[in-house]
Amino acid sequence: MGSLSPGFQGKPRTIESRLPPGQYPTEDFPVLSAGPTPRIPTDRWSFTVTAETGETRSWTWDQMMALPQEEPTVDIHCVTRWSKFDTRWRGVSLDVFLDQVDTAADFVIAESFDGYTANLPLEDVTDGKAWLAHSFDGYPLSPDHGGPARLLIPHLYFWKSAKWAKGLILTPENEPGFWESAGYHDYGDPWREQRYWSD
Numbered sequence: 001m002g003s004l005s006p007g008f009q010g011k012p013r014t015i016e017s018r019l020p021p022g023q024y025p026t027e028d029f030p031v032l033s034a035g036p037t038p039r040i041p042t043d044r045w046s047f048t049v050t051a052e053t054g055e056t057r058s059w060t061w062d063q064m065m066a067l068p069q070e071e072p073t074v075d076i077h078c079v080t081r082w083s084k085f086d087t088r089w090r091g092v093s094l095d096v097f098l099d100q101v102d103t104a105a106d107f108v109i110a111e112s113f114d115g116y117t118a119n120l121p122l123e124d125v126t127d128g129k130a131w132l133a134h135s136f137d138g139y140p141l142s143p144d145h146g147g148p149a150r151l152l153i154p155h156l157y158f159w160k161s162a163k164w165a166k167g168l169i170l171t172p173e174n175e176p177g178f179w180e181s182a183g184y185h186d187y188g189d190p191w192r193e194q195r196y197w198s199d
């Protein structure tokens, strides 16, 4: 995988064309956490995919780091209206984990070590659209930004990108996660400005 954003066709893109409605660009990388930052040592870290059948697959840190690695460079969009262009990550495509379980489920719940959850259609985290990211800008991901590893799902508002990722739970029914239960949009497409339930 190269360093081009998904969808990049070799055409120059203006800042305006990359900025979803109601957003402003920032160079900073704000920290947004609903609670205290958990500290998960990598020797006690694991990532688990649980299918609706109860079947599970887990990876230790070393097993995860031995999987094929990708280096996506993507724009991210927070529902609090900041967008950050060309963020550079390193991690494993969620396809690599999800390919290891049999499922007929259409939805996924991302689960974090702090108890945070976010719900997603399975098709939004497959086919190269989402990663488990462990490095940012060439360095191990800092704890405040979700290290040791977080989800990266750049085509949806950034609340969907669960920090301190612990696993994925496949569900036949769509079940709202933490912010989705608290008034935020179920899907969260920044280009359609799906911020709240009423959008």
Ligand SMILES: Nc1nc2c(c(=O)[nH]1)N[C@H]1C(S)=C(S)[C@@H](COP(=O)(O)O)O[C@H]1N2
Binding pocket: 029, 030, 031, 032, 033, 034, 035, 078, 079, 112, 113, 114, 116, 144, 145, 146, 158, 159, 160, 161, 162, 163, 164
């Ligand atoms: N586990 C967990 N993941 C989370 C959050 C959180 O509170 N806990 N906040 C979300 C929100 S609202 C946003 S905007 C992004 C912020 O990521 P950042 O702090 O790296 O900018 O993480 C998302 N993932």
Ligand SMILES: [Mo]
Binding pocket: 032, 078, 079, 080, 158, 159
């Ligand atoms: Mo957010």
